[in-house]
Amino acid sequence: MATVLAGVLGAGAGDRMGSGGLTDPDAPSVQAQRILAGRFDAGDPQLVLLAEAPGSVDEPGAVAAGTALTDRVRGITGVRGVDSYWSPGRPESLRSEDGRVGLLLLRLDGDEDAAEAVAARVVDQAGGKRDGLTVRVTGAAQLDREVDAQAEKDLTRAELLTAPLTLLILVLVFGSAVAAGLPLLAGIVSIVGTLAVLRAITAVTDVSVFSLNLTTALGLGLAIDYSLFLITRYREELRAGRTVNDAIAVAMHTAGRTVLFSAVTVALALSALLVFPGYFLRSFAYAGIAVALLTAVVALVVLPALLAVAGHRINGLDLRGLLRRRRTTATRDWAQEGRWHRLAMAVMRRPILFTLATVALLTGLATPFAGVEFGINDHRTLPQASAGYQASEQLRTRFDSRETTATPIVLDGRVNDAALSDYAATVSLLPHVTRVDTALGSYARGKLVAPQSDASARFRAEDGSAWLSTVSDVEPISADGTALVERVRNLDSPALVLVGGDSATLVDTRDSIGERLPWAALIVIAATALLLFALTGSVLIPLQAIALSVISLTATFGAMVYIFQDGHLRGLVGDFTPTGWVDVTAPVLMFCVAYGLAMDYQVFLLSRIKEEYDHSGDNTQAVALGLERTGRLVTAAAVLIAVVLGALAISGITYLKMLGVGLTLAVLVDAFIVRALLMPALMRLFGDANWWAPDWLRRIHDRLGLRH
Structure with missing residues (x-):
């Protein structure tokens, strides 16, 4: 019932969202634009119409058609003012260099949402073929409309692609169709709940339409992660001979506690985006916090109830005949036969070699980021086939750019x-x-x-x-x-x-982010350090975890520059238009999301290692056993969430494509290189010092920390 109600409340949430919010509303450049519009009735037009004539725009027929077009758009509701080439004085800056295109610059009433509604009316009543003129429409309001429509289209396409592919992978992981269906169900519930939360937030503040794409990808990905760990631990306890209720209790006490820690960690990592003034970045914080916490609630409240109902039928509909092999696997000696155990021991026999090799590899992948150039998105974030892109290119190439900028x-x-x-x-x-x-x-x-x-x-x-x-x-x-x-x-x-202007907007956005970035980093680092100390009672392990999570992002930042700034690998990731820069907000957003996901896996792995260390007191054996018992799950979870996030890479919007490629790469690098190789190598080098804390912190942890 709650899910149905949330679905009703969240329906149409995207219709109330905008595609702006990149700049600080109090920035000098924004104030300048506000004064120009309000006091001088000037400033950048929200819409630009390019009216192309078969011949010269100064021919009598073109003049008559252009004058009629000017009068028509002046009469459209919401259009506050029009500067036209066919106005008195014929300003030369509004005629193309070849003399065949005249411009109409429209200033509109209202906020971004109102401007987009006016743009729709202008396109309907003035676009296309008009009295011998071909009218194309661009400008901020029209580009925002097309971005919104493309984002919604991409969201639907991503959902249609990821749902069946994710189910297939879950079936391969679990073997049971019943067990495979539960994570998808949990993901749907968390996504629907988050949409309702975002719909409520739009009533009090602006929210970016791009947050919907993160809601879907992160909601499904985290639901799969959390369900995967809980269901796997539950099935493990069933195979050990426990009753259904006891198996659920053990799974909740171990994996469930880790899920809670993970969700809080992800939410805190994304909460750092709240320090930035533009609603674009803040929207990802709203979506990320809501989806992480709601997914945890679903995993810790709804999923146990479903497991109690399923009981031993959790292994039902075994589509691959894996149940018998897994039962055999459950009785073997993990320390002697597991492939992840063997990998961990191989790494820990040569920890210095693996540390140097992995750090060198990741440093090499990060090298392109040294040449990063920052900018702000323009029409080239849209597909080249879009009407707004083509009209903007006409404006850029056929007019004197010095006058139009x-x-x-x-x-x-x-x-x-x-x-x-x-x-x-x-x-x-x-x-x-x-x-x-x-x-x-x-x-x-x-x-x-x-x-x-x-x-x-x-x-x-x-x-x-x-x-x-x-x-x-x-x-x-x-x-x-x-x-x-x-x-x-x-x-x-x-x-x-x-x-x-655009230059000032870039300066102000860059300065605003730079001023607040240290605070965002402090929030992320301090929060995760405290949480990991509460989980492990160690001083060194939280520092290692933070360093490893940052290291896992290096490939992402390098890829952003190599692919999207420099234009390489377009045939692999899908066509887009390189601009020669990376959007100034992208590294911040990528860091917070990827850091949260990297710490997500860190929490699962460290929790199991800590559990083994508490039992044995042997650091090397604890690392090997912890990796053995979580390595396959972390790998499967990484592949699944990479599929979900990778669906963003098929987006027609370059920004979302970059987010999808970068986050997918970050997840895979973290799971297959950092957690599998670098982390066990470092933990072997530090030995029992991994678990050290001064006496006064040890006493605090004994009183307030969590124990297995």
């Missing part, structure tokens, strides 16, 4: 003409600046080169404040572009300076 500078305060003239002349002398348009005319090379005209009045407000349009010869998303913003902000000015 001019940087606005707001002087927020009363500025007299003399001060404005001096300031504009100074800005025009900056490197790469070719022209500065103001209320007094246009400046270049420190001098007034064109007097004011009728169009100059738009640069001055009634309160005496002003803004300048700075035309430069640099790409906005580049080192030169961001350097220009910094130079402008460092100039002496007659009023408060607020710089807008």
Whole structure:
């Protein structure tokens, strides 16, 4: 009943979500855009219409059609203002270099959601073939619409792909169709519950539509992980001769406790995203915390009830005849026959060699990250076949990019003409600046080169404040572009300076993330260190775990640059458009999600090693037995969650594709290299020191920590 109610509440959650939220709402660049729109009725248009004529846009037929198109879009509800090539004055910057395309720049009312609704009306009423003109639509509102639609399409496709493939792998892992079905059921319940939570959150704050994709992938992946460990331990206890109730009790006391620790660890890792001001990153925290905790509740409350109902029928519908082999396996000497035990012992016989080799390999994989360049997503995050992508490419290639990417500078305060003239002349002398348009005319090379005209009045407000349009010869998303913003902000000015545009947005987003990144790292590291100390009573093991989890991310960061910045391996991961940079938010998001997943496996493995060490007091044997009894499960869980996360890699949105490829690689590297090789090598090198803690911490752990 609760699941049905959650399904009803969560239905349509995606319709209330946005695709923005990358920037700090209080950043100077955002303030500049807000003032430009509210005070000057200027700034970046939310929609851009490219109207292409068969010949010149100045031919009588094209002029008549363009004028009619301009009047039509002005009358669409939600359109606040229109600057058109076919307006009086025929601004040259709104005509393509070949003279066949004219632009209409639309400013819209309302927030992002309202703008997307207006964009839909504009496309319906003005797009396509119109009186001999071919009208294409782009701009932030239209691109957001297409991103939302593509994300929803990708989500459906990922679900259709992962569900049957995951079920097949679960059947191969468990052998029993009954046991294989329970993790999928747990995943569905946790996903539905999380959607209801996200739907409730949208009532009080903005949520990114991309969080839906993480909800599905992480919900299913964690549900499989947690169910896999609980069901495996339950079946192990049944094979040892325990009753159904006793087997459930032991499984809950051991694997269940580990599930709780793991869920809290994942939730804390993702909670670090809450320190960032943009709702894009915060949305992943909402989704991640909700899905981790709800999945734990399902695993610890719903799953035991299902196991009690299933009883010994948990092994029913044995599709591969594995039950007999597993019963035989359960009675063998784990220490002598297990392949994971043999691997662990082989590694621990040469710990220095394996440590150096794995660290060298991971360092090599991380090397491309040294050349990372940061940027912000543009239309190229969409598939090349999308209408918004094609229209944006037309805008980029057929118009003078210097005019279409001019940087606005707001002087927020009363500025007299003399001060404005001096300031504009100074800005025009900056490197790469070719022209500065103001209320007094246009400046270049420190001098007034064109007097004011009728169009100059738009640069001055009634309160005496002003803004300048700075035309430069640099790409906005580049080192030169961001350097220009910094130079402008460092100039002496007659009023408060607020710089807008893409370059300023990148600078502000990068600075905002950089300022808060230490706090996010502190939250993640401190929380996981405390949890692992409570689990193990050791000082060294939490430090090792944190270091190993960070190391497991190195391949992910290297792959982000090698594949998505530099454009390699497109035939392998699916076609996309390289931009020459990585989105500035991607490493932060990737770190928090991948760190949480890496620590997830760390908790399962350490819990079993600790259990064996408490029984035997032999560090080497505990590591070997712990790896033997969890190695197959961790590997299976890693493969399963890699399948689920890998489904993001088929997305048509480059950002989601990068997230899918990076997280899949992080999970596989962590399970097959870090946990299987590097971790046992390090634990062998440190020996019994792994379990050391000073007396005062030992006493705290004895009183407050958890014991097997």
